[in-house]
Structures are given as C-alpha cells and as structure tokens.
Amino acid sequence: MSSSKTSMVTFEGHRNLRLRLVLATLAGIPIKISKIRSNDMNPGLKDYEISFLRLLEAVTNDSRIEISYTGTSVIFRPGIIIGGQLTHNCPVSKPVGYFIEPMLYLAPFSKKKFSIVFKGLTASDKTRDAGVESIKWGLLPIMEKFGVREVSLHILKRGSPPLGGGEVHLLCNSLIPQPITMHALENPKISAIRGVAYCTRVSPSMVNRIIDSARNVLRPTGVEVNITADVWRGENSGKSPGFGVTLVAELKKGWRILAEGVGSPGSLPEDLGERVAYELLEELSKSVAVGRNQLQLCLAFMTIGKEDIGRLKVHKDQIDDNFIHILRDIKQVFGTEAFLKDGANEPIPGEEDFMTVSLKGIGFTSASKKIA
Amino acid sequence: LKGSVQRKWDINKLLYLDNVEPEEVVKRWRAQIVEESDDESDIEEEEDDGDFFKKRDVKDTSKDLDQFAPEYPSIEELKNKFNPADDNSDEEYESGFQKLKSRFLAAPKLNDTE
Numbered sequence: 001m002s003s004s005k006t007s008m009v010t011f012e013g014h015r016n017l018r019l020r021l022v023l024a025t026l027a028g029i030p031i032k033i034s035k036i037r038s039n040d041m042n043p044g045l046k047d048y049e050i051s052f053l054r055l056l057e058a059v060t061n062d063s064r065i066e067i068s069y070t071g072t073s074v075i076f077r078p079g080i081i082i083g084g085q086l087t088h089n090c091p092v093s094k095p096v097g098y099f100i101e102p103m104l105y106l107a108p109f110s111k112k113k114f115s116i117v118f119k120g121l122t123a124s125d126k127t128r129d130a131g132v133e134s135i136k137w138g139l140l141p142i143m144e145k146f147g148v149r150e151v152s153l154h155i156l157k158r159g160s161p162p163l164g165g166g167e168v169h170l171l172c173n174s175l176i177p178q179p180i181t182m183h184a185l186e187n188p189k190i191s192a193i194r195g196v197a198y199c200t201r202v203s204p205s206m207v208n209r210i211i212d213s214a215r216n217v218l219r220p221t222g223v224e225v226n227i228t229a230d231v232w233r234g235e236n237s238g239k240s241p242g243f244g245v246t247l248v249a250e251l252k253k254g255w256r257i258l259a260e261g262v263g264s265p266g267s268l269p270e271d272l273g274e275r276v277a278y279e280l281l282e283e284l285s286k287s288v289a290v291g292r293n294q295l296q297l298c299l300a301f302m303t304i305g306k307e308d309i310g311r312l313k314v315h316k317d318q319i320d321d322n323f324i325h326i327l328r329d330i331k332q333v334f335g336t337e338a339f340l341k342d343g344a345n346e347p348i349p350g351e352e353d354f355m356t357v358s359l360k361g362i363g364f365t366s367a368s369k370k371i372a
Numbered sequence: 373l374k375g376s377v378q379r380k381w382d383i384n385k386l387l388y389l390d391n392v393e394p395e396e397v398v399k400r401w402r403a404q405i406v407e408e409s410d411d412e413s414d415i416e417e418e419e420d421d422g423d424f425f426k427k428r429d430v431k432d433t434s435k436d437l438d439q440f441a442p443e444y445p446s447i448e449e450l451k452n453k454f455n456p457a458d459d460n461s462d463e464e465y466e467s468g469f470q471k472l473k474s475r476f477l478a479a480p481k482l483n484d485t486e
C-alpha cells in the first residue's frame with residue numbers, strides 16, 4: 001500500500017461517486033473522477049454532489065477539492081477525518097439520507113466524535129435514496145456487527161418533499177481503530193416484521209390506511225407484524241404535506257432487511273402500503289442476512305477490517321452489475337479482491353441458490369489512532 | 373462462437389476483467405444467451421436525413437447511478453409472484469412463497485381459510 005499512497009486513483013463517470021470518494025478518504029489517497037456526465041445535456045456535477053463534496057471537506061482536515069471549469073472532472077485530495085459538531089444544509093434535490101449514508105463509513109474512524117445536524121428533506125419520492133428509518137434500522141445494525149455500537153440517528157423534524165424543512169441529528173460516539181472481522185454464513189430465520197408509517201401535514205387517517213394495506217399483504221407470512229403510526233404536526237412537521245412507510249423484517253441474530261416508500265402527490269396510501277409490503281417480500285426472497293441496499297456498507301467494512309478473511313453468504317440474485325461495480329471500486333482503491341464460492345459445489349443440499357463472498361481485510365487503522 | 377454463449381463461466385475469472393463490463397459479467401455468469409449484433413455485415417443501411425444529426429453511441433447518463441434502494445419489478449409482477457391464482461389453485465402462491473415461507477418462524481399452512 002505504500003506505493004499506492006502517492007499515486008492517484010482515477011475513475012470515470014458518476015457511478016458510485018460517494019462510495020469512491022469515501023473509500024479514497026479512508027485510504028488517504030487522492031482520487032480523480034473524470035467524464036462526469038460529459039455527454040449529458042446538463043454536464044458535470046449536480047448540486048447535491050457539490051454539496052456532498054463540501055460536507056466531505058467539512059468533516060476532514062486539510063482536504064483539497066479541485067473541480068474543472070465544466071464540472072465534468074474533480075480531483076479530491078483527502079485529509080484526516082476529524083468529525084466534530086456541524087450543521088449541513090442539504091439541497092432539496094436529495095433527501096438527507098444521501099448525505100448521512102456515506103458519513104457512516106467515516107464516523108467510526110474519526111479523530112473527534114461525529115455530531116452533525118442535517119437539514120432538508122427526510123424522504124423523497126423522486127429518488128431511491130435512503131430514508132432516515134432505513135439508515136436507523138437497516139445500516140446501523142450492520143455497523144454493530146462490525147463493532148460500531150454507539151451510533152444514533154434522531155429525527156428532530158420531518159420534512160416531506162418538495163420543500164423539506166426536516167432536521168436529523170447523526171451522533172457517533174463509537175471511535176474504533178478498525179472494524180472487526182465478520183463471518184455471516186448462516187441463513188437466519190425471520191422472526192417478526194416491524195415498521196413505521198408516517199405523515200406530515202395530512203390527515204392522521206393516512207397512516208392507518210398504509211398500515212392496513214401493508215398488513216393485508218404480510219398476513220400470510222404468519223409472523224408478528226407490528227407497524228407503528230407516526231403522525232407529525234405543527235412546527236416539527238416541515239413545510240410540505242407527505243406520507244411514507246418503512247418496513248423491516250427482523251431476522252435472528254440481529255440482522256435486518258428492509259423496504260421503504262414515499263407517497264407521491266395524488267397517490268393513494270393503500271397503494272403505497274401494498275407496494276412496499278410486496279417489495280419487502282421480494283427483497284427477502286433475494287437475501288440471506290443482508291439486503292441489497294446494505295451490501296455496499298458491508299463489503300466496505302469487510303475491506304477495511306483486520307488482516308483476516310471475512311465471509312458473507314449472499315443470494316445469487318444479489319450478484320448483479322452494481323455488486324460487481326462495488327467490488328471493482330474497492331479493488332481499485334485498496335487493491336484487495338473478493339473471492340466468490342458457489343454453494344452449488346457444496347455437498348449440503350439447498351445451498352445451490354447461495355454464494356459465499358470472502359474478502360481479506362487490509363488492516364486499516366484509523367487516522368486518529370495513528371497520530372495518538 | 374456466434375450466438376452460442378451457453379458456456380457457464382466461473383465468476384471469479386470474470387469479476388475483475390477490465391475489458392468486460394459488469395453487466396456482461398453477470399450475463400455470462402448466468403449463461404444467458406447474448407445475441408450477436410450484425411456489425412459484421414458490410415452493407416450500410418440507408419438513413420434518413422433527420423438521423424444524420426442525431427448523436428450516436430451515447431450512453432444515457434441522466435440515470436442516477438448512485439442510489440440506495442434496488443429497483444423492483446412492477447407491482448403487478450410482484451402480485452403475481454406472491455399471490456394465489458384466481459382459479460382456486462395456489463400454484464403461483466406456492467412458487468412465490470415456496471422458498472420464502474420456510475424462512476418465517478411461524479409459517480402458516482397455505483390452505484388455511486382463516
């Protein structure tokens with residue numbers, strides 16, 4: 001790794017922009033991303049990507065960002081992750097989850113504790129970015145598996161699209177030198193389905209309609225289905241009316257698999273509840289211990305773990321082009337390769353649908369520990 | 373061999389090949405038939421004057437390639453997968469839940485009328 005620290009890693013295009021920047025920050029190597037929407041009618045970085053770069057600059061010390069005149073290429077020279085207390089105003093083109101998600105990769109390895117208040121949309125019907133509940137119930141349990149236990153996310157105000165007005169507080173009290181090695185090789189059973197249906201500035205009956213329709217779909221599963229109604233009124237309910245739902249399947253040994261949705265203008269709450277419930281079933285049918293939306297965090301933490309081989313059992317349907325893009329990005333930054341073992345070659349019946357991902361940790365040490 | 377990409381590949385050999393796009397890796401690994409394009413033919417097709425000014429070989433870059441949630445099939449497809457058929461036979465229901473129901477700790481009997 002010593003030689004790679006001086007060289008610059010280069011990428012093309014806007015795919016996985018946040019992941020690439022975050023991995024480069026963890027690795028402490030400069031990164032150049034070129035041809036960002038270079039053939040698009042509106043070329044270059046979007047407002048939310050610029051905002052994310054500014055956030056990255058704020059949580060690190062001595063980072064340097066160079067953006068080309070057209071915005072189609074960016075050079076990022078990362079500094080040390082310092083964290084601290086700050087407030088970030090997110091543009092309304094993306095929900096706060098877009099900005100919180102990459103911070104989870106950096107927060108445990110910071111010099112100071114992360115305490116960031118994000119202001120903006122708490123959910124969006126236009127994009128497929130993480131909602132606040134998805135992060136709270138889907139990503140924080142994954143971090144716990146890697147030894148990051150004291151992370152919390154509090155919704156101070158909810159802000160529905162288009163105007164937002166929400167506030168979310170991310171607090172990471174757990175500062176660790178490196179993630180622990182994880183072995184997730186079993187196929188855990190689903191013990192319960194929980195969720196929250198929320199609304200802002202609309203009739204509280206909306207959430208009951210979401211809950212009823214979701215329960216109807218999930219009833220044949222036979223497990224306990226417990227969906228909470230969360231109605232926001234007054235100043236804390238943001239600037240726009242809206243509703244949404246997040247459903248989480250609780251698996252044994254603390255694993256969680258989730259699906260979420262946000263109501264669009266004119267849509268019916270019944271349709272939303274039904275759709276998200278079916279999407280949860282679909283996600284469960286294609287998952288083992290980790291859902292597709294949790295894989296990226298899982299693979300990144302496995303990579304920066306101790307110099308030991310971590311293993312994760314995945315469903316064959318989870319191996320898609322996005323999965324391969326993530327593995328290639330990880331290799332380009334850290335130089336480590338994953339190995340996939342086909343369950344069909346195992347003597348155990350019923351393993352044909354699964355594969356085991358083995359990934360060797362690079363023995364990463366957080367910058368704060370290095371200085372100390 | 374033209375039109376005969378039936379061979380099943382070892383994904384570990386394809387995973388980090390820079391000259392193979394990830395979408396292509398998945399196709400080859402799943403042994404899906406890849407239709408060969410007719411690029412080899414020397415005959416140029418006649419084109420309209422209007423097409424002359426159109427950009428070619430430009431990938432759609434407007435798509436968000438940095439999203440959290442995966443894309444799901446349409447609600448109709450999901451309903452067909454997880455719901456019983458109308459003709460009182462629960463074959464489709466069985467196929468959708470077949471593997472999933474064993475994962476629930478309290479899986480119900482399919483013929484439960486309650």
